[in-house]
Amino acid sequence: MPIDKSLLTGSTTTLILKLLEERDMYGYEMIETLSERSDHTFDFKAGTLYPILHTLEKQALVESYEQRAPQDRIRKYYHLTEAGRLRLQEKQKEWTSFVTAMEKILKGGAVHAVQ
Amino acid sequence: MQSNERLKDYCRQAAEQIRWKRARPAVMRELEQHLQDQQEAYMEQGHGQEQAARMAIEQMGDAREVGQALDWAHRPQTPWFLLLAMMAFLVLGAALQVALTRQMAPLASYAVAAGLFALGYFGDISLLGKHAMEIYLGVLAFAAVLLIGAEPVAGAAVFHLNPISLYLCYLALVFPAAYGLFLYGMKGLGARGILLSVLGYLPFALILLMVPTLSGLLIYSASTGVMLAAAIRKNWFGAKQGHPVLKIVAPVLLPAGALAVAFLSVGENRLQVFLNPGQDAADTGLIYCRLREAVAQAVFWGEGNADLSVIPDLSENYALLYGIQKFGLGTFAALMLLVLAFGVFGVIRAMRQRSMLGTLLVLAATLTVTLQAFVYAYANMGYGLWGTLSFPFLSRGTTALQLDALLLGLMLGALRTGAWVRDPQQPQRTIRFLRIER
Numbered sequence: 001m002p003i004d005k006s007l008l009t010g011s012t013t014t015l016i017l018k019l020l021e022e023r024d025m026y027g028y029e030m031i032e033t034l035s036e037r038s039d040h041t042f043d044f045k046a047g048t049l050y051p052i053l054h055t056l057e058k059q060a061l062v063e064s065y066e067q068r069a070p071q072d073r074i075r076k077y078y079h080l081t082e083a084g085r086l087r088l089q090e091k092q093k094e095w096t097s098f099v100t101a102m103e104k105i106l107k108g109g110a111v112h113a114v115q
Numbered sequence: 116m117q118s119n120e121r122l123k124d125y126c127r128q129a130a131e132q133i134r135w136k137r138a139r140p141a142v143m144r145e146l147e148q149h150l151q152d153q154q155e156a157y158m159e160q161g162h163g164q165e166q167a168a169r170m171a172i173e174q175m176g177d178a179r180e181v182g183q184a185l186d187w188a189h190r191p192q193t194p195w196f197l198l199l200a201m202m203a204f205l206v207l208g209a210a211l212q213v214a215l216t217r218q219m220a221p222l223a224s225y226a227v228a229a230g231l232f233a234l235g236y237f238g239d240i241s242l243l244g245k246h247a248m249e250i251y252l253g254v255l256a257f258a259a260v261l262l263i264g265a266e267p268v269a270g271a272a273v274f275h276l277n278p279i280s281l282y283l284c285y286l287a288l289v290f291p292a293a294y295g296l297f298l299y300g301m302k303g304l305g306a307r308g309i310l311l312s313v314l315g316y317l318p319f320a321l322i323l324l325m326v327p328t329l330s331g332l333l334i335y336s337a338s339t340g341v342m343l344a345a346a347i348r349k350n351w352f353g354a355k356q357g358h359p360v361l362k363i364v365a366p367v368l369l370p371a372g373a374l375a376v377a378f379l380s381v382g383e384n385r386l387q388v389f390l391n392p393g394q395d396a397a398d399t400g401l402i403y404c405r406l407r408e409a410v411a412q413a414v415f416w417g418e419g420n421a422d423l424s425v426i427p428d429l430s431e432n433y434a435l436l437y438g439i440q441k442f443g444l445g446t447f448a449a450l451m452l453l454v455l456a457f458g459v460f461g462v463i464r465a466m467r468q469r470s471m472l473g474t475l476l477v478l479a480a481t482l483t484v485t486l487q488a489f490v491y492a493y494a495n496m497g498y499g500l501w502g503t504l505s506f507p508f509l510s511r512g513t514t515a516l517q518l519d520a521l522l523l524g525l526m527l528g529a530l531r532t533g534a535w536v537r538d539p540q541q542p543q544r545t546i547r548f549l550r551i552e553r
Contacts, residue, residue: 027145028152046149047129047176051184054142058188058534060469076145 012052014095015042017088020062020080027053027076053078061087118168122150125172132182137239138189138535150175194530200457201523205229208508208516215430215437216511224513228520235524241536243525244472247296251315254293258286258322265326272326281514283322284504287331288518290319291338291483292525295475298346302471302538306357309365312343316369329377329501330490336373338482340366341462342475351471377501389500402427406497409436416443432503434510435495451492458485464530473533480526484519 019030027049034042056062061084069075080088126146130139150171157167175181205225212221243250265272265283272283297315301308316339323332344366346352378386388394392403409421419440426433439447461481468474484507491506493499505515507523529536 026148028149032156045174045176046146046153047181047184050142050145050149050181051188054185054188060534063469073148073151074144075148076141 011095012044012048013056014088014091016049016052016056017061017080017084017091020078021085021088024077024079026078030078056084060084118154118164121165121168121172122147122154125150125175125178128178129182129185132179133186133189135186135189135191135532137532141535142185142189146175146181189535191531192534194527197457197527197530201232201527204508205232205520211434211438211509212430212511215434221511224516227513228508228516231517232520232524235521235526236528236531238525238528240472240476240525240529240532243296243476244299244470244536244539247472248300251293251297251300254289255318258283258290258319261286262322262325271328282512283326284328284331285512285514285518286319286326287323287328287335287504288483288487288515288522290323290335291342292476292479292522294319294335294339295342295479298342298351299472299475301346302351303353305353306361308352309343309347309357309361312346313365313368316343320373324376324380327380328504329380330499330504332373333370333377333501334483334486334490334504336370337486338479340369341482342478343369345466345474345478346471348466349471349474381500385500389498392497403497406433406436406495410439410444410496413439413444415445419443430511432510433495435492435506438509439495447492451489454485454488457481461485461526468529468533470533470536470538472536472538473529476529477526477533480522483522487515487519 015034016030019025019033025033027046031044031046031049034044053062057064057078060081062078063081064076064078066074066076126143129146130143133139133142150168153171153174154164154167157170158164162170172178205228209222209225212225213219261274261281261283262272265274267273274281274283294316298312301312301315304311316336319335320332323335347362347366381389385399388400389403392400392407394400405425409419409423409426412421413419421440423429423433423437423440426436429437435447435450438450458481461477465474465477465481468477487504488506490499490501491503491510494503495506503510505512505519507519508516
């Protein structure tokens with residue numbers, strides 16, 4: 001189901017930080033993993049991902065390093081920093097509060113409608 | 116168009132939107148890598164090479180829009196406050212020197228200093244990191260040549276190369292940054308790296324002792340002690356940094372050793388004169404007495420009553436005293452608080468730098484400038500046991516002015532672009548050459 005872009009704005013950072021919490025990844029790998037795990041709900045364009053990644057790196061929430069890959073390529077991997085880990089925790093708490101509040105409103109609206 | 120060329124062309128178009136040109140090569144490499152991965156994925160799905168390339172580019176997005184978004188992420192962070200403060204000090208210093216010397220000649224030195232500042236500010240600091248050990252050895256060799264060719268002038272080594280005369284005491288302003296580059300080359304060398312860092316400190320210390328400049332030695336030693344402590348704190352030497360005692364003793368040893376040497380070099384007579392200047396009515400004691408009297412006759416705000424014509428080398432060695440007499444002790448106190456704030460700010464920002472190169476350069480500049488100012492201030496108050504070097508930008512001294520300008524240019528340049536400097540994964544070429552293994 002396609003998702004309204006405005007819902008994704010602000011969540012993309014959380015998704016990226018969460019992925020990196022598991023392990024270091026490179027950009028293409030992140031896009032593929034997000035798409036696969038969300039059953040193609042989150043199909044990010046690479047052109048959206050890289051500006052966000054570079055901004056996170058500038059904010060020292062992630063750091064990058066290069067590593068040799070098959071076929072003599074150099075891949076740029078991203079690693080979650082301690083500051084990034086803390087930001088992820090804050091974002092997750094924020095998200096949980098938001099979702100809980102939304103659920104209350106949505107479920108509460110349904111109950112009134114039934115009545 | 117071949118698919119490879121198509122991908123490269125796309126990356127070039129995107130990167131061209133990034134105004135900070137230094138960021139473009141790395142961004143292009145990353146985008147190209149991604150496009151190649153995406154192209155391969157489409158080819159595995161059965162698409163032809165050209166078709167897969169077009170699909171990969173479409174998946175990436177419009178090149179111009181992608182580039183503009185990347186431009187946002189790659190804007191250097193101009194340290195406006197420090198930049199404006201720096202310019203204000205340059206202008207203030209030029210005005211002060213013109214007032215003290217009653218000549219316009221100092222303006223030329225300040226113009227050169229502004230140029231050197233710009234060189235440091237807009238230069239690529241990563242070049243210093245790439246050639247760190249070579250630069251350290253180069254500075255050492257250059258300093259040794261200067262020392263060998265120098266002549267003693269009033270007890271200090273001066274190198275003459277007509278029409279230039281270089282007072283070698285000012286090497287103390289360069290040595291902390293050069294030592295910082297030595298530290299930079301010690302990445303991942305563990306306890307051996309810390310011990311080598313203590314050894315790496317010694318050649319410059321020896322040169323400063325031979326000049327001799329005890330103020331310079333103390334400024335150099337205090338700066339390098341802090342830099343070594345910072346490198347240990349940031350785990351620069353690697354997980355096996357040796358016994359905890361080594362990690363504490365090594366950084367303390369540098370300034371403590373220098374202080375001990377400085378006190379021993381001063382001699383008992385000089386120390387007695389410092390404590391009781393009235394005992395030496397002819398020479399050093401007289402200077403101490405005049406300086407302390409001049410300070411005592413200053414007011415908190417406004418012009419004091421002291422006769423400064425009896426103070427020798429006013430514009431060079433006692434420019435602050437002139438300022439105290441002219442504008443009051445309150446102005447002096449405010450200036451020194453500003454210097455202290457700069458020092459504290461610089462150290463905090465240095466420790467927050469993402470790269471070790473940024474940390475070391477910012478620390479070297481901050482500490483050199485701050486300590487230089489305080490040593491000068493103490494001397495101007497009549498309590499300088501080891502003489503002065505210079506007060507950054509305010510006192511007369513072309514070499515010091517220009518070296519300070521270059522140092523601060525490097526510092527602000529590191530603050531501006533340090534987010535994008537990468538520390539090396541591999542040991543420096545010179546370290547590999549010397550077979551200093553991890």
